[in-house]
Amino acid sequence: MTRRTLVTALLVLAVVALFAVPLLVDGGTSEFGGTDAAVTEELEADGYTPWFESVFSPAGEVESGLFALQAALGAGALGYVLGLLRGRRTSVPAPAAGAGER
Amino acid sequence: MHIAEGFLPAGHAAGWTIAAAPFVVHGARAVVREVRENPGSTLLLGAAGAFTFVLSAVKLPSVTGSSSHPTGTGPGAILFRPPVMALLGTVVLLFQALLLAHGGLTTLGANAFAFAVVGPWTGYAAYRLTRAAGAGLMPAVFAGVALADLATYVTTSFQLALAFPDAESGLVGGLLKFLGVFAVTQIPLAIGEGLLGVLLFRVLTVNARPELERLGVLKPAEPVTPGGAA
Structure with a gap:
């Protein structure tokens, strides 16, 4: 490790x-x-x-579902971006060999 | 941090809305400018928005036996400066006010001021000061992300104390009362959020090095050859 x-x-x-x-x-x-x-x-x-009063008050179970949806949308987008960035780094050979570790 | 719908007297609700509005408008312009001038930023901008979207959806238990939300506004403020988060944070609050009955339209201004203005600015200031003091990127990220969280709740306590001062001890008493509810619960959450921010930046420093260099978060590894591309 x-x-x-x-x-x-x-x-x-x-x-x-x-x-x-x-x-x-x-x-x-x-x-x-x-x-x-x-x-x-x-x-x-x-x-x-x-x-x-709130314009729309979802019932308890629906509310927790919507909270989960919010987290899922955020996590999905975050994972998409981080995956894309990682893919970009690992698929293209480094433009300047050894950059950052001279 | 979400002051519930209808829980601020109308004058306070209007006042905080007026106070927050210029920041949000300025933030919207900052987002548009960032995307137009640096289309390469769009991905990271999305990541910053997504981070606050996830974290503000989660309720976490704390040592006080109650639970609370983290905010997730720190990383965006560190990467893109606070104005951008004034817009992104308000979008999150609007989503929660309209669909989740969490926060509210009448309290949107106050909540945006705490969550999308004071939090990001405090976090950004903490980040810059920590770096200026000679600390590395990660300690500064931790300080910035954790304090963005904590400052949001301190601001909420202040807003509530202004609206509901204590009968005997006035503003200070009210502030202490609301801080008692929010601040102590929030400390472990802020620490946890700071650690999550560090984890995020550990991923970004490896995989988004060009962006972080352009945004001034990382120093370029090699000196740029003078007279290069404009």
């Missing part, structure tokens, strides 16, 4: 750990509710009434 691969693997591991640890440490006591919703609940409890 090259040093570069190792660093990449450790970075990925760190990201996963950062979000897995709260779940493990918590042991199922918290709801992990969104902070956005926490604020609106607090404001409503203080007596504030929103003066405008």
Whole structure:
């Protein structure tokens, strides 16, 4: 394993750990509710009434599907670009041999 | 960071919309100019937009027992400067306001100001300062991406505190209250987002070297021969 691969693997591991640890440490006591919703609940409890409703409010299951769609569109586009860039690099011989490692 | 639809008093909603609008218009012009002058940028521009599209769709758990969204606006701000993200970020917010009942049209201005203006500018400033201090690309990317995330939520807390100051302790009390909800939860997310930014730039430095050199993120590996192509 090259040093570069190792660093990449450790970075990925760190990201996963950062979000897995709260779940493990918590042991199922918290709801992990969104902070956005926490604020609106607090404001409503203080007596504030929103003066405008969302133009379109999908039902819970539909909403999670649309969130997944948003992530999928983004991930698809990102993967397409990164794949294209990688393909461009690996398919064309380097224009200047040894560029970057003189 | 998404202030829900109708949750800012009308005056505040209008004020933040007016504050954000010039940035978004300027951002739209910046995107058009970038694509026109450097058609080769389109791919990376798409990647920057896609990054914020993915990250802002994900809710991540945090140590506080609540969850929150990352923002993903840092890499685009570092690559293309913040104005570009003012447009791309607002497009993301509009998508979420219209289709996901997340955020809202009345709060679009305030949310755009936090997510698409203050976040990217803070991240960009952090990136530039870190590099100016002599740090390498990756530490600077980490700082920029993480702080773009954190600054967005600090701004949201400030916006809410302005609209809903604490009954006794006023603006400061309100700010502390909303920061208590947002900021602590956001710190691990910002760190995670910073690491993701580093991963993205590790891929880009290998595969998009010409673009990064042109954008000034990387120094050209070899001195350009003088008198070359204009």
